[in-house]
Amino acid sequence: MDTAERLDLVTRHTEEVVTEDELETLLEGDDPSAYIGYAPTGEMHIGHFTTMRKLADFLQAGVDVTVLIADLHAHLDDEKSPFDLLDARSEYYRVAIEGMIDAAGADPDDVEFVRGTDFQLDEDYTLEMYRMAAETTIARTQRAASEVVRESESPNLGGLIYPLMQTLDVDALDADIAYGGVDQRGIYMLSREILPDHGGEAPVCLFAPLLSGLTGGKMSASDESSKVNLTDDRDAVVEKIQEAYCPMGEVEDNGVLEYLDHLVFPVLEQRGETFVVERPEEYGGDLTYEDYESLEADFVSEELHPADLKPAAGECISEVIDPVRERLADREDLLAEAYPEKYGDE
Secondary structure, eight states: OHHHHHHHHHHTTTEETTTHHHHHHTSSSSSOEEEEOOOOOOBBBHHHHHTTTTHHHHHHHEEOOOEEEEEHHHHHHTTSSGGHHHHHHHHHHHHHHHHHHHHHOOOOOEEEEEEEETTTTHHHHHHHHHHHHSSSSSHHHHHHTTTSSSOOOOOOHHHHHHHHHHOOOHHHTTSSEEEEEEGHHHHHHHHHHHHHGTOOOOEEEEEOOOOTTTTSBOOTTOOOOGBTTTTTTHHHHHHHHHHHHHOOOTTEEEEEEEHHHIIHHHHHHHOOEEEOOOOGGTTOOOEEEEEHHHHHHHHHHSSOOOOHHHHHHHHHHHHHHHHHHHHHHHTTTHHHHHHHHHHTTT
């Protein structure tokens, strides 16, 4: 695979690359490395899956991948995960992420998993964090973390430490590429700005798009109807997609189309399969799509009606998440330990 092919693979389904010239130079060399960090807070859902699927592209392009289970970050962000739940939630995230990587057609064994507590308590890391804290203003760190960390008029100190630690993680994990949702942009721009003064190099940054919720607009972790959970059974998935915001001919804020674009079609491509919309003969018969662009064109032209698209999308999305769902179903004990308020009584 030449550099152009690697670049196309690494950058597809991203919102922004900072910078593409730097990334191209990096891919011309040997053994580039990327990392993504996840703080183990709430349950993982289809939005996480669309981001994690990208790791299969990295691996195919010959990029070494590290997944950081950022357990300390989970507590620093307004105590979203109590200390006594960090071990269970960290293990749950690992199991779920391994399932997503497998479902995307890659081998989870090719990915290195690291927990924040494996290195973030080391003396050298801690000393550098203190140095960084002494040189970075509160206003700068708040601005960097504004899209990630829960904010208030009187924020906890942990939320200010969070972006500094995330910056140090890039160097500690020896990552050439920092990958995450576009909400992470502020933090990684801070990393590019200050890391060279603290013994590291400015990372190349790749940002995944934040997908719309099924109810239109931004996906909400607290609104069950706005997302598909990885533990949702087939009937729940189909019902959520059936009720989803998907107005005729409209692409903007259409979560159904976004999931098809960024998750379903890449997985089908990996499997060598097509997307089939079943329709009665009186309405034109079945439609078969080999790529998302053709489907979107038919949807915009109103050749493809939401009433026909939704059932097919629901079934296919359920099938895509099925391997992840099965892994988690086999670990009911882990779910109960990680989220006792939801699964503890089952």
